[in-house]
Amino acid sequence: MSASFAKTIAIVGRPNVGKSRLFNALVKKRVAIVHDKPGVTRDPNIAELVAGLLLVDTGGWGLGQIKGQEKEAVLAAAVEEQVELAVEAAEKILFVVDGRTGVSALDHQVARNLRAHKDKVTLIINKIDEAETAFDEGEFLRLGFASWQVISAEHDRGIEGLRNTLLKLAPKVEKKPEEKKVPAVAILGRPNVGKSSLTNALLKKNKVIVSDISGTTRDPVSVDLEFVGRKETYRFKLVDTAGLRHRTKVGSSVEVFSQMRTREVLQKADVAVLVIDALEGVTSQDKLLAGEIQKTGKPLVVVVNKWDLAAARFVGEETIEGYQTLQEFEMACRESVESALFFTTGAPMVFLSAKESLNLEALLKEVKKIEAQQDKIFPTPEVNKLLSKLFWKNVPRNVSGKMFKVYYATQTGTRPYYFRLFCNQAVGVGDDFKRYLSKGFAEHFNCGGVPFFFHFVSKPRREKTEVKPDLYSNKGKRAKVGPKASERATYSPKKIK
Numbered sequence: 001m002s003a004s005f006a007k008t009i010a011i012v013g014r015p016n017v018g019k020s021r022l023f024n025a026l027v028k029k030r031v032a033i034v035h036d037k038p039g040v041t042r043d044p045n046i047a048e049l050v051a052g053l054l055l056v057d058t059g060g061w062g063l064g065q066i067k068g069q070e071k072e073a074v075l076a077a078a079v080e081e082q083v084e085l086a087v088e089a090a091e092k093i094l095f096v097v098d099g100r101t102g103v104s105a106l107d108h109q110v111a112r113n114l115r116a117h118k119d120k121v122t123l124i125i126n127k128i129d130e131a132e133t134a135f136d137e138g139e140f141l142r143l144g145f146a147s148w149q150v151i152s153a154e155h156d157r158g159i160e161g162l163r164n165t166l167l168k169l170a171p172k173v174e175k176k177p178e179e180k181k182v183p184a185v186a187i188l189g190r191p192n193v194g195k196s197s198l199t200n201a202l203l204k205k206n207k208v209i210v211s212d213i214s215g216t217t218r219d220p221v222s223v224d225l226e227f228v229g230r231k232e233t234y235r236f237k238l239v240d241t242a243g244l245r246h247r248t249k250v251g252s253s254v255e256v257f258s259q260m261r262t263r264e265v266l267q268k269a270d271v272a273v274l275v276i277d278a279l280e281g282v283t284s285q286d287k288l289l290a291g292e293i294q295k296t297g298k299p300l301v302v303v304v305n306k307w308d309l310a311a312a313r314f315v316g317e318e319t320i321e322g323y324q325t326l327q328e329f330e331m332a333c334r335e336s337v338e339s340a341l342f343f344t345t346g347a348p349m350v351f352l353s354a355k356e357s358l359n360l361e362a363l364l365k366e367v368k369k370i371e372a373q374q375d376k377i378f379p380t381p382e383v384n385k386l387l388s389k390l391f392w393k394n395v396p397r398n399v400s401g402k403m404f405k406v407y408y409a410t411q412t413g414t415r416p417y418y419f420r421l422f423c424n425q426a427v428g429v430g431d432d433f434k435r436y437l438s439k440g441f442a443e444h445f446n447c448g449g450v451p452f453f454f455h456f457v458s459k460p461r462r463e464k465t466e467v468k469p470d471l472y473s474n475k476g477k478r479a480k481v482g483p484k485a486s487e488r489a490t491y492s493p494k495k496i497k
């Protein structure tokens with residue numbers, strides 16, 4: 001069991017009913033209690049009541065994009081957008097009305113839009129400043145919400161009680177059972193890059209336990225690896241070593257790159273290691289593989305193998321043309337791999353020699369690190385801050401005549417990371433922009449190589465359930481975030497020879 005994702009409470013209602021007053025009143029209590037707790041972030045419209053419980057004021061949602069219409073129409077449209085997105089985003093909705101002015105047409109509209117979700121709605125009758133303040137209770141109750149509360153956000157009436165009720169929604173802090181699951185690693189790459197050599201090098205001096213015998217062949221399908229490093233012992237399961245051996249034995253005609261096979265292997269893996277040849281650089285086939293890995297949502301570590309051959313070139317007089325030192329060549333390799341695999345989130349790279357068993361531990365270190373990173377749950381306020389920062393740096397193109405705006409985002413998944421972004425329009429958000437966000441997230445949260453998936457939710461689509469990218473379908477389509485055929489192999493062998 002992993003930790004829980006944050007839950008959201010959304011405050012909705014027409015303008016001037018006191019939404020932001022209520023937000024501040026509820027948040028102030030929280031601030032008073034956890035005043036000096038570090039890391040408690042507060043935005044104008046998002047705040048954490050307690051760990052994992054977010055309060056969101058939807059007041060600004062939907063406003064400011066509709067031009068040339070009557071004020072009323074603008075408000076009605078904005079309020080509708082607020083309510084629809086709030087229903088999507090939140091576990092609990094506080095529907096605020098003004099107890100003194102009575103029920104308005106807009107209140108009725110909000111109520112209508114909320115009716116189908118009334119189980120998660122609490123009607124908040126605000127501005128009842130004193131116990132004696134008279135108001136028409138029946139009029140409000142006829143809106144049809146069984147859960148309701150009378151408060152005064154400004155005079156702090158009923159806030160404490162409301163807050164305590166809300167706190168009950170906080171996700172329970174689950175104690176992670178100390179499961180000792182051994183992570184599965186798939187070593188992938190095109191023929192002759194050294195996959196078998198790497199597998200054997202890893203297994204060589206180490207204890208090999210055959211963990212899974214396939215019924216039809218004597219080859220192990222996966223093997224347990226126990227690698228005693230300098231400071232620690234690494235334990236992994238290497239998947240599909242049978243496939244590796246088989247392909248090597250039979251020869252190149254069988255070693256045709258197979259999408260199906262790769263996907264099957266990736267499904268079993270927690271981390272994908274893509275092996276490339278140091279002197280050949282990233283070829284189009286390597287890119288296809290990296291694209292497959294990205295699509296299946298598995299984290300990627302790139303191995304630049306046969307580094308001994310590169311190193312040997314810098315020993316004598318004659319070096320690799322265009323490079324003075326091995327370090328210089330390494331930098332160039334790094335840059336070209338990064339640009340060739342531009343669609344990943346900056347996978348860690350390990351330069352090694354399978355043949356000479358050099359730098360193997362560095363690979364296992366990266367694999368271990370990236371494996372653990374997949375379970376991270378990021379604080380929602382930080383996610384939202386980061387998003388607005390990324391948006392300011394690179395304002396996305398105005399896709400359908402409207403300024404693109406994200407109101408609120410929450411994480412909804414790990415392994416791989418999923419985020420839902422509630423925005424004014426979801427259609428037309430390009431892969432380029434998603435890649436830009438992925439990279440920004442990976443950099444900020446220090447988890448390059450782990451893919452991020454963003455699901456944009458906007459009002460017109462009226463999506464009630466999350467549509468996750470179909471990770472393992474094989475409809476013969478090219479990966480959306482995949483390599484382009486036009487991308488050339490990077491550092492050219494010509495330079496090297």
Ligand code: GDP
Nearest residue numbers: 191192193194195196197305306309353354355
């Ligand atoms: P696979 O098809 O990816 O499994 O590749 P193999 O492991 O069978 O290796 C293909 C060829 O590359 C073999 O001749 C290996 O000896 C050679 N090779 C693999 N790794 C290295 C390395 O690190 N350095 C050198 N110099 N040769 C390597």
